[in-house]
Amino acid sequence: MSPEKGRVQLSPESSCALFQGQRQARGGSGPQLDPENGAGELVLISVYIQLDFTDDPWLAALSQPLTVLAASASSAPVTLTGLNLTTECNVTHNGCSYCACLSGYQWNSSVCSHHQPCQTSIKHRPCGCLVLNPTEVGYCQLLPPASVFNTPDSQCFMLAVQHCPTANTTYICELQSLGLSPLRVTVSVTIIQDGDTTCPEDSSTVAWNVTRAGHVAQAPCPGDRTGTVKRPCGPDGVWGPIHSNCTDTGLLALLLRAQLLQAGQGWPEEEVSQILAQLQEQVEAVTSPSDLLALVGTMTVLAKVVADTGTQLNCSALEAVLKTTDKVLGMNSSSLWTLALRQMPSVGSSLLLAVETLAHSLCPQDQPFSFVLPNVQLQSQLLEPTFPANYRVSFPTQPPLQAWIPRHSLAPLRHNGTNVSITSLVLQELDHLLPSNYGQGLGDSLYATPGLVLAISIMAGGQVFKEGEVIMDFGDIDGSPHCVFWDHDLFQGKGGWSDAGCQVQAASASPTTQCICRHLTAFSILMSGHTVPNNPTLELLSQMGLGASILALLLCLGVYRLVWRFVVRNKVAYLRHSALLNMVLCLLAANACFLGAPLLPAGPHSPLCLAAAFLCHFLYLATFFWMLAQALMLAHQLLFVFHQLSKLRVLSLMVLLGYLCPMGLAGITLGLYLPRGQYLSKGACWLDKKGGALYTFVGPVLAIVGVNGLVLTMAVLKLLRPSLSEGPQVEKRQALLGVIKALLILTPISGLTWGLGLATLLEEVSIVPHYLFTVLNASQGVFILLFGCLMDKKVQEALRKRFCCSHPPRSTISLATSETCISANSKGRSKDAR
Known part of the structure; x- marks a missing residue:
């Protein structure tokens, strides 16, 4: 519908208005109202009227009823019921008008293409302000729901919202093009109401608008940089630090040229060298992570x-x-x-x-x-x-x-x-x-x-x-x-x-x-950072210690060969020295295997290296499990004095504990870590500590040490609290002393050594734990020979009898007498050792 136009001249200053009203009509195809009620058809129309105001309070004139003259004598009068301002014009000294569109309106594209944009300090949106000649009239039109503005270097898409949202709203702009995937852009609108905490406007580096607390403001990058900068508004209304995602336009231009070459546009023989030369000059422009990523890209x-x-x-x-x-x-x-x-x-x-x-x-x-x-x-x-x-x-x-x-x-x-x-x-x-x-x-x-x-x-x-x-x-x-x-x-x-x-x-x-x-x-x-440094001194100490340990264990076997029948004349002595003998055999085989492992080709594909690691793991575990078997046997003798088990049954249980348990642990470790490539240590035929295989050895060892410590504590408590119901006092104290002696031998050997071993796994700076662990670990055979074998009085007596031809006293009482079986009718005297 063409707008009906009229004109009222009041002053040189002018303003354009768009009237949306109702017109009474007596005919036409539009909806009809009941004529008996005197009501006509209601129609939304657009009317251009130029208003000139002489008084400063010109807005008051808009609230008064307006009468629009009919375009012709046959036309019905029009009554305006609504008024919206669309355009604001300022007349210059040469009579031209700078006309800017108000919010929600824009110039028609045909009008925009035939007029120059306004040259003012006020930044209007594209095609938002035009220069009109004195003889021209025009008004801005209502924005469609979505419109496009073209500028020389960009294209702007605008969404017209008729009513301000009452709550925070997210708009999604989807751009579609033939042959390409849709591009979705999310635009979030934050509503600020009276009483909300906000961060004030700030123009320190870029122009930051008023922002609601708890939200992040965005602004275009300043200068010749492309991208956005973000700045959070804290909950107390204080601006946070600025996070820049700006990239130098020169670096982006080089990246775009390289991408065009990759897409097949251009001559690589010429342009690659040119881009590389320009890239060298642009290195000085790298001032942000985005610049660095663009350069590397x-x-x-x-x-x-x-x-x-x-x-x-x-x-x-x-x-x-x-x-x-x-x-x-x-x-x-x-x-x-x-x-x-x-x-x-x-x-x-x-x-x-x-x-x-x-x-x-x-x-x-x-x-x-x-x-x-x-x-x-x-x-x-x-x-x-x-x-x-x-x-x-x-x-x-x-x-x-x-x-x-x-x-x-x-x-x-x-x-x-x-x-x-x-x-x-x-x-x-x-x-x-x-x-x-x-x-x-x-x-x-x-x-x-x-x-x-x-x-x-x-x-x-x-x-x-x-x-x-x-x-x-x-x-x-x-x-x-x-x-x-x-x-x-x-x-x-x-x-x-x-x-x-x-x-x-x-x-x-x-x-x-x-x-x-x-x-x-x-x-x-x-x-x-967790590997023991290559130290020739440590390697020499380890080899010397293992050699001394092997010699000591061989000597221990020789001593047992000479005195065995003299020291195992009762059940307790037989079980105790049987456990010690098996421990010596396991440790001897483990040390020999470990000493010869460096001579084998290392690596997960070497069967000999794999077998050596498995045997060392099993034999070292068996050594400690025999220590556990000895401690449990002694604890049973301490707690159940009058409830003794047969020698064959106890020995069978000790064999199961000493060999079957470590074999199961070693087999599970092999099956669990070998497929992952985490079984063997790098460059050695031993367990890998990075993957966790070594902890399947250290864990049981430390658990055994803990059990031995509990038995030792229990023995001390028993010694301090004697009970008359547990047998004669003298033999009870001798039995407790035997238990304490055995535990005091086992605990330092295993506990201190492998406590330091665990420290070497965690230690990254000091080399002292490595030295202590190497010395103690390699000297375990020497400790067993001295404190487990030669310090035993029964062994000493047997050796004196063997080499000095002297007979021991008939009624000798020593710690070994605690191993004799106490008969039900014992009256407190021990039997003759012979």
Whole structure:
């Protein structure tokens, strides 16, 4: 419907109004009201009227009834019942009008395209204010529910809301395009009511609007940066810190150019070098984590373009890559890198792969090539048709790093006319930026690294050659080293350290750490923070202690061979010395197995190493379970003096406890941890403590020590509280003294030794627990010989009788007499030992 127009001139100042009203009509196709009631049809119309006001309180005029003249004599009069202002115009000195649309209205697109926008300090939305000539009239129209505004550099989508929401509302804008997935954008509107706590307006860095407490305000990035900045409003109405997600527009432009190259738009041979040169200049613009991620992202995309298209770099382009990488690695890791790693933990792995790919893409005409910077060192060499004996390269790092590839690894590349180039790249400080991901066999422990990564690659005929043996010398490394490489395929493409195909070997001519790997990639060294350092003194003490322990145990067997029939003339003595004899046999076999294990080839694929670890685990456990059997037997003699078991039954129970229980524990440990690759320790035929297999040995040992301690406590209490119902006082006290003596022998040997053993698992700094544990553990055989065998008075008497031909007294009373069986009709006197 065309609007009916009228005009009332009152003053030079003008205002445009849109009238929405009701018109009485006597005909037409619209809804009809009852004519008897004198009511006509109600119609929503648009009428343009220009109002001029002479008085300042001009708003009062709008509240008065208005009469609109009929357009023609035949037209019915119109009564306006509602009025909304749409446009506000200010007349300039030359008669033109600056007309701006009020909230909820906009100019028609055809009108907007034929008029200039207003040039004022007030920022209106696109096509919100137009310049009208003096002879022109017009008014803004009601906004549709959704509209689009086009500007030279962007496109704005606007949603018109007729009524202000009464509560917080979330709007979802869905953009759809043919062939692409829909894009959803969420817009949250927060309603602020009277009495709500708010943060005030602030324009310190950017313009922050009034924000309700507990919400986060967003604003566009200032200056030549793209993105948003966020600032939380605290519950007390105080602004919080600003969180920036702004990226330099120059870095984003380079990233976009690289992405267009990847999509197939452009000439990689020309543009890759140009982008790399500009990227080197843009490093100085990196001031935020987003800038750093954009820079690394550009290098990553360019590396993919170079690899996919076979593009070769010249010297200047590769120098730009290395200089950019050197500056990136030299950035303060406590600020930019830390925040960037929080947003993208794999950014270090992406940088490593990009630099590796770009480094070995140097064209053969520019080789040999050498470049040294504080954080980046590169050497690239083109091999002659007749290869040298070995390819060798060295870098002036601290400690010096050397690497060589044997000739037999290069022999398969010898083809007529084929260019073979080897690129060796050392990156300092990059290993600290890689995620702490460890592959199978390395456990979940945190490792220390020497601060460098060595990447070696071979290009033959334009193709990357990944096979071949490489030997690396990383210098004198403290701790227990692991030769590893960075596998980009681990952990769903995030990358991780792996030791597959790599092993450590000691250098023959110097005390340095050498790694041998059977493939080419990025290598480094991991030093376990929980591994006992390689110490020649500790190894010598351990070997000497084990040798002395084996000799002592053999001597103990010889003593028992001489005096056995003299010391086992009653049931208690027989059971006690039987337990001690089995303990000696188990410990002797375990020490011999453990001493010979280093001579076997280490690794989970060595059956001999696996068998040695299982036997050591079983035999050491059996030693301690026989200690437990001896303690339980003595406790039974102490508590149940008049309820004795037969010798055969007690011995059968002791054998089950001493051998069957440790065999079951060792078997369960083997079946549980071997499939996981966590059974064997790295480089040794013993249990792995990182995966938890070692704790299946330490746990039962400490439990046995605890039981022995309880028996000792019980013996002391019994000794302090004698009871007349438990037999004669003298023999009871002698039995208690025998129990206490046995426990005082067992507890220091097992408890102190393996208490220190547990400390070595937890200790990361001091080496004192390692020394104490090594000495005590290797001397257990000596302790058993002295305190378990030679200090026994029965043994001493038998030895004197054997070698001195002297007979012991007929009525000798010693701690061993507590082992005699007390008959029911005993009157307090012990039988003659003979």
